[in-house]
Amino acid sequence: MSGHDDADEVHALSGAYAVDALDTEERARFEEHLRGCPTCRTEVDELRGTAALLASDADAEPPAGLRDSILAGIETVRPLPPLAPATGDGSSAARTSAPTDRRSVRRLPFRGTPLLAAAAAVVLVALVGLAAWRPWAEPDDVPTAAERVLAADDATRASQELPDGSRATVVVSRSEGAAVIVTEDMAPAPDGKVYELWLEEPDGRLAPAGLMPDDSDATVLLDGDATDATGVGVTVEPDGGSPQPTTEPVLFFELEA
Incomplete structure (x- = not known):
């Protein structure tokens, strides 16, 4: 070297x-x-x-x-x-x-x-x-958006029970500007159909807010801004969803102002 x-x-x-x-x-x-x-x-x-x-x-x-x-x-x-x-x-x-x-x-x-x-x-x-x-x-x-809604100080809850004993709860946080639906033992949608979510706006119009998964127990963050929403609805729609409801809601939750 x-x-x-x-x-x-x-x-x-x-x-x-x-x-x-x-x-x-x-x-x-x-x-x-x-x-x-x-x-x-x-x-x-x-x-x-x-x-x-x-x-x-x-x-x-x-x-x-x-x-x-x-x-x-x-x-x-x-x-x-x-x-x-x-x-x-x-x-x-x-x-x-x-x-x-x-x-x-x-x-x-x-x-x-x-x-x-x-x-x-x-x-x-x-x-x-x-x-x-x-x-x-x-x-x-870092909490998910759904977790932030569920844990928000201003979160409000509304629950409904279906005839078959299944249960659904909607949680909305105005500060987060979002809503979440939580289902328990919910029966699947009929063949060729899907549960679609809707946010009711102040003028009464229902805006599409996403589709529910096939799971009987699910926690789903709704699409769209829920800051001024007056209600949340669930309808049965053709696979893939619909731009506007084609059936009467099977579930509807009025939200606190």
Whole structure:
């Protein structure tokens, strides 16, 4: 190995050193280099600070398969050594041809030890896990539109029981501008038919508000703005629904103003 390559390899040990992934010989070699390289000392301090931050987010769960995919690709990436400060004659203190912009450097095939590859993988997994932690966690914490209606402070409820013992409840929230229907043991619509939902507007017109699923127990958010709706109706319509009711409602709920 030439002196140029040796300098590159020593610089590249900073990441592995920061996560304590060097063997005894490599550690001694790097610590000797560290005493005379302020750039590497700064980089190690920054990496250790990042590791401490990651440790405080130990509950973050990376997606399944992330570690394996990173380990599979890590041998194709070589960590860049730190840029040494320029001397008065414009040369680099560590290597005479060192570029001044890391973004312009093409990554070369990784030639480090397995320990260094593993250390790099650990750092990458931790960084990716931290960056993506909140996007993974937040969807479970965000209520659906139907859940917001059911939990709204101004939610009002109206229930009806059908002759066969099935039951339906309409919940409306003016602040959410939406209505939800909840059914229990509701019989399916006749063959070739479907239950269609309607919102009654202040002028008495019924506006289509979606179709009920075939499930006997269902919670369905009605389509349309229920802020000023005066009622909710359910009719039996041909499969696919109808732009206006073709039958009298089998259920109708008058809504509180």
